[in-house]
Amino acid sequence: MRTRLPVIICGVFGVFMAAQYFITAEPVTAMYRAVLDWMQIIFVCALLVGILNVILRQLKSAARPGPDRVYAGIALFGIALMVVLGFGWGIGRGSAFLWVFNNVQAPMQTTVFSLLAFYVASAAYRGFRARHFESALLIAAALIILLGRVPIGEMISSHVPAVVSWVLNVPAVAAKRAILIGIGLGMTATAIKVIAGLERAYLGSRTR
Template identity: 45%
Template sequence: MRKFLPISVSFVFGVLMFALWFEDSESRSMLHFTLIDYWQIIFAFGLLVGVVSFISVASRKISRGEEPFYNGVLIFGALLMPTLAMIDGLQPNSYFQWMFENVQAPMQSSVFALLAFFVASAAFRGFRARNAQSIILLLVALIVIIGRAPMGEFVWGGFDELIQWIRDFPSTSAKRAVLIGIGLGSVTTSLRVIFGVERTYLGER
């Protein structure tokens, strides 16, 4: 029962979504949108479970005396946004939006900007022109980096066309082959899920 019920549900939902792809009528779109609503609602409840779990883990750490200040900041941040939303709503110029635009968004983009340093230092340490493949990789990366930088057009006027050609032809050819590999993998995994062969999401190994 504990295995059969989830696997049956997965089969029914999977076959239904698959069959709806080929149906082209108003009733199809109604059912299709209802199933998408189901998906999003279940996902939303899953996120709620995740937030409750997140806060309870941080609270447990505080009670055990593990970095109480930093775990307190975690909980404070997680509770602050809902509190502000309850006080002032979500409209533009609300406290919630102010907090997002002036605290969360600048920190988020700073974290992404920080990656520029780490990508550069990792490349410096890891990239060595050992064989033909690594030379090609280095060369193409260098062409794209110099060509995309403002100084690129002063070095050589043809960088834009060259980068565009690399992107549209040799790079795209490999990308398409990789995408087909991903597609075949996704199709296989989807079939395994629908037919109950893949059960790792139920905690099975």
């Protein structure tokens, strides 16, 4: 019963969500709207559980001696600060909440995002090796795209942007479509297995 009921619910709603796509009758559309509302409600409840989970874990870490203690303290302070600012003075334009968001959180996140520039360079240096003809071809394409996507490409030759466009829109799209068809098939098969109750790993149960 522990897994049977969720499997039945999943199967019923899976079939309903697939069927409603083809049915325009009002009762079905109304039910579909109700399902969408419930999806949001369930997600917000799960989010609350998640936030509680984070707070409890950080409290535990803060109570334990060790290097994590400082990080946990900062995390708890951050959570408390944003809650107090948000509920106390609102989140609109000119609020302290928005100021902290724009001037503390956004720059910190942008900093992490900017790591990509360094990691792309490091991974490209390490990963792009002309070991055989195909990988040499890949490197040639990478170099053309790298230079052709910025004004330097146009300065080298006026044909470079056209070549870049062709590489991106013809061979790259062809390869992507082939991969996407494979992925689409995988998703289709997984979805059917889940709806049919054959795949239950998401419930902590083995397949049957």
